Amino acid sequence: MRQKTSIFISMVLCFCLLWGSTIPVKAAPASLTSLTFDMDYYYNTYPDLQAALGYDYNSLYQHYLNSGLAEGRSGSAEFNCLVYRNNYPDLQAAFGNDYRAYCVHYENYGKAEGRIAAGDGMALSVTEAAPVNTPIGSYSTAYNPNISRAVNIALAASRINGVVIQPGESFSFNQTILPRTAANGYVEANVIVNKRYVLGTGGGICQVSSTLYAAMLTAGLPATERHPHSLDVGYIPAGMDATISGNTLDLKFTNIFAEPIQIQAAADQGTLTISLYKL
Numbered sequence: 196m197r198q199k200t201s202i203f204i205s206m207v208l209c210f211c212l213l214w215g216s217t218i219p220v221k222a223a224p225a226s227l228t229s230l231t232f233d234m235d236y237y238y239n240t241y242p243d244l245q246a247a248l249g250y251d252y253n254s255l256y257q258h259y260l261n262s263g264l265a266e267g268r269s270g271s272a273e274f275n276c277l278v279y280r281n282n283y284p285d286l287q288a289a290f291g292n293d294y295r296a297y298c299v300h301y302e303n304y305g306k307a308e309g310r311i312a313a314g315d316g317m318a319l320s321v322t323e324a325a326p327v328n329t330p331i332g333s334y335s336t337a338y339n340p341n342i343s344r345a346v347n348i349a350l351a352a353s354r355i356n357g358v359v360i361q362p363g364e365s366f367s368f369n370q371t372i373l374p375r376t377a378a379n380g381y382v383e384a385n386v387i388v389n390k391r392y393v394l395g396t397g398g399g400i401c402q403v404s405s406t407l408y409a410a411m412l413t414a415g416l417p418a419t420e421r422h423p424h425s426l427d428v429g430y431i432p433a434g435m436d437a438t439i440s441g442n443t444l445d446l447k448f449t450n451i452f453a454e455p456i457q458i459q460a461a462a463d464q465g466t467l468t469i470s471l472y473k474l
Contacts, residue, residue, distance in 0.1 A: 230306055231298040232259055233271040241268060247378050262373060264294035272313065274301060277357065279312035284474070287359045288455070292371075331456070332414025333470035336406045336430045340465040344384035344399030347375075348467060351403040352460040359457045359474065360450040365419065366458075368404045368446040369439055375400065401438050402430050402467060403460070404446045408437035410469045411448060416456075420447040 228234065234252050237259060238245060248254040259270050269275040276294050279301060280287055290296040301312055338348055351372045360366045375381045375397025384398030401424065408421060409431060422445075424438045437446040450456050454473040461468050 228271070230302050231270045231274040231276075232256060236269070236271050237263070243378070243380075260295065262379060264298070269313075270298070274298070274312045276312075279305065279310070280359075281357050282311055288361065291361055291364055292358065328454075329473040331452075331471050331473055332410045332412070332416065333468065334406050334409035334413060335466055335468040336402060336409075338399070338402060338430060338462075338465055338467060342384070343382050344402075345462070345465075346380075346382045347384060347397050347399035348402055349462040350380050351400040352462040352467060352469070355403070355407065355458050355469075356460040357457065359455050361455050362450050362453055365447060365449045368407065368437075369442065370445075372400060372403070401428070401436070403462075403469070404439050405431045405436040406467050406469045407458070407460070408446055409435045410471050414471045416448055416451065416471065418446060418448050420445050422446075 234255055237255050238250055244255060244258060248258060259268065262268075263270065264276040276297050279297050280290070280294075286297060286300060290300070301310070305312065338345055354372045355368065358366070358371060373379045375395075377396060381397040381400075383394050383396050386393060386395035386398040386401075405428070408418060411418060412435065418437070421437045422440075423434070424436050427433060428436050438444055439446065452473060457472045457474055459470045459472065
């Protein structure tokens with residue numbers, strides 16, 4: 196009986212390998228799935244994670260908690276944290292940018308309440324996000340869409356887009372856009388190091404932080420932390436730039452208004468526009 200079972204399993208495995216030789220589809224045990232995280236779905240949806248992390252539950256789940264939620268990756272076919280956050284202002288008011296809290300809420304209450312959390316969080320439009328009321332500041336800068344730094348500009352802009360900051364709450368640009376690594380989607384481009392331009396992963400993200408800082412200035416929103424570049428940059432006037440470096444140099448502000456404010460950022464065909472709204 197054991198021999199027959201072994202032969203049958205071997206035949207099934209061979210068939211699966213042949214059938215799926217071009218697409219790495221795997222299935223996780225049912226015990227490793229939940230409403231907000233399905234290992235099988237997460238692995239098979241994102242090829243970059245297959246290459247970087249392999250088919251390992253702990254690695255994939257930790258990536259989802261520490262990076263995937265904020266990146267707008269869907270943890271399951273029915274749950275995307277950014278979609279869930281942007282669809283419901285009451286949840287934004289309660290949880291802010293505590294992404295894990297949205298998962299807990301959906302598991303315990305949201306699903307039963309019929310709330311919608313499916314979709315692509317990286318593709319949300321302004322009309323799909325929380326209702327926008329009053330514009331308070333905006334600024335645009337130009338960039339070359341045909342060079343590598345454009346990838347980093349678009350990625351950093353997408354990660355601050357739609358973020359809501361409650362009254363008295365602080366915002367960190369550095370934390371919001373995630374570490375500048377290949378695993379987080381960033382590519383090599385020119386960065387300033389010791390007053391020289393050299394190649395570095397994430398070059399271009401300072402144009403996003405600088406454009407945000409300029410929008411803050413037009414909104415009368417002071418920075419609690421801001422650092423100028425060591426060299427002049429061509430995309431924004433002197434004194435309006437804000438450099439970001441590792442975990443040491445950041446752009447931060449606190450919402451001084453009585454209402455929540457939302458960041459809207461879009462990088463489209465060589466124009467980066469960042470606007471701030473009171474909700």
